Amino acid sequence: MFDLSGARVLRTRGRDAFALIVKACRRDVPPARLYTKMKPQNITVDIENKAMQITWDDAHVSIYDFTYLRRACPCAECQPWKEGAGAPGEMPAAVRNAVGELKAVSDVQPIGGYAIQFLWASGHMYGIYTWDYLRAICPCGEHAGKT
Numbered sequence: 001m002f003d004l005s006g007a008r009v010l011r012t013r014g015r016d017a018f019a020l021i022v023k024a025c026r027r028d029v030p031p032a033r034l035y036t037k038m039k040p041q042n043i044t045v046d047i048e049n050k051a052m053q054i055t056w057d058d059a060h061v062s063i064y065d066f067t068y069l070r071r072a073c074p075c076a077e078c079q080p081w082k083e084g085a086g087a088p089g090e091m092p093a094a095v096r097n098a099v100g101e102l103k104a105v106s107d108v109q110p111i112g113g114y115a116i117q118f119l120w121a122s123g124h125m126y127g128i129y130t131w132d133y134l135r136a137i138c139p140c141g142e143h144a145g146k147t
């Protein structure tokens, strides 16, 4: 279990941190800068408090609110500009307003040792969250969604 006071802080900061992710997308950051090569040492999923904690191999700790993660879904449906549709960073309203809900810890599925996938209660499950992406969107005060 982890310190839930951190998760509470995240919830109040969530909106600002998310705006920063969108800005990062608009800046067209070269992929090399987003590539961190960090790996999680430990992932804790807290269904009750709707938060996931990653302890990285450099000992940094990231705490993500489920809704924050759902809205940051990197799939082409949620980030249509990846396929050339719409302006970069312009998410469909359904994504901006989506709520992240998971029914069980098993709704977080590891993918090939480099990513995880969320089986959201809404049925959405297309986003592949690589370690690099998760590290890049770390909402802590130090990173705040910046690379």
Ligand SMILES: [Zn+2]
Pocket (backbone or CB within 6 Å): 073, 074, 075, 076, 077, 078, 079, 124, 126, 127
């Ligand atoms: Zn998606």
Ligand SMILES: [Zn+2]
Pocket (backbone or CB within 6 Å): 060, 061, 062, 138, 139, 140, 141, 142, 143, 144
């Ligand atoms: Zn961080």
